[in-house]
């Protein structure tokens with residue numbers, strides 16, 4: 001169990017970055033940390049790893065306290081691995097050697113076997129003998145992941161781990177990686193801007209806003225019942241509309257949050273919007289429309305002409 005208790009931190013005096021953060025993460029759980037840029041996601045991961053000294057509070061992995069550089073010559077908690085946004089590879093060393101950095105040379109066959117397994121997992125076998133500096137950003141990111149897993153950590157901390165990887169590889173890699181982590185019971189915490197990391201691969205999600213933890217919940221619950229617009233908007237476009245526009249539902253609040261996929265074109269609806277723009281998304285169009293002076297997003301199977309008036313209801 002990872003226990004974070006009332007943690008506060010600032011890089012500079014009088015500029016608090018994280019404020020009174022507390023949460024618990026059971027072993028083997030996958031958690032995503034989401035929040036707008038600059039809210040403190042990377043900083044939180046660094047604190048969990050022990051890279052900085054806390055101003056207040058405590059962090060424990062089981063019974064062991066995670067302490068910062070004031071207490072350790074080499075910062076970083078040894079049962080964890082942290083993959084930063086800058087990958088931290090040795091540029092003039094091959095991919096295979098980079099992955100094997102933390103593996104003992106005492107058992108060369110086992111070492112080669114393990115490197116081979118990891119190369120396969122991140123689909124980099126063909127690049128085993130290529131020097132890291134010659135790789136693309138996405139390839140470096142995959143090597144950094146493999147390197148972090150070489151000596152299995154108990155906790156894996158990932159900062160935007162798939163940000164440089166193309167969609168096709170990203171999905172395959174995510175499936176491989178997260179099923180491997182589950183099988184090995186490795187706890188994984190991912191700071192991310194990608195809603196798929198949270199929705200498809202995380203058991204629960206922590207939401208930060210201005211350095212405060214404002215929600216920690218099952219990822220699906222947070223998406224389906226977002227407590228506020230900030231949280232809903234981290235998952236994509238969202239409309240905040242007067243509840244009176246939708247007599248078909250019995251809302252207890254004055255306004256309601258509605259995702260674009262929850263709105264449907266209806267000729268009989270009195271809630272009429274004027275189409276401004278249709279954006280093709282592959283399987284559907286995201287339509288931007290105006291209701292009075294407010295922007296409204298909804299989905300449509302067909303692109304709609306600019307200026308057309310359509311009625312909308314809730315699905």
Ligand SMILES: Nc1ncnc2c1ncn2[C@@H]1O[C@H](COP(=O)(O)OP(=O)(O)OP(=O)(O)O)[C@@H](O)[C@H]1O
Pocket residue numbers: 011012017035036037038039040041042043044191
């Ligand atoms: N080394 C540092 N010294 C001083 N301030 C810093 C340092 N690193 C980050 N900050 C500040 O701390 C705040 C939080 O930064 P952090 O990188 O944790 O945010 P983030 O949520 O990970 O952002 P992003 O999503 O853009 O990566 C920002 O205001 C940033 O400017």
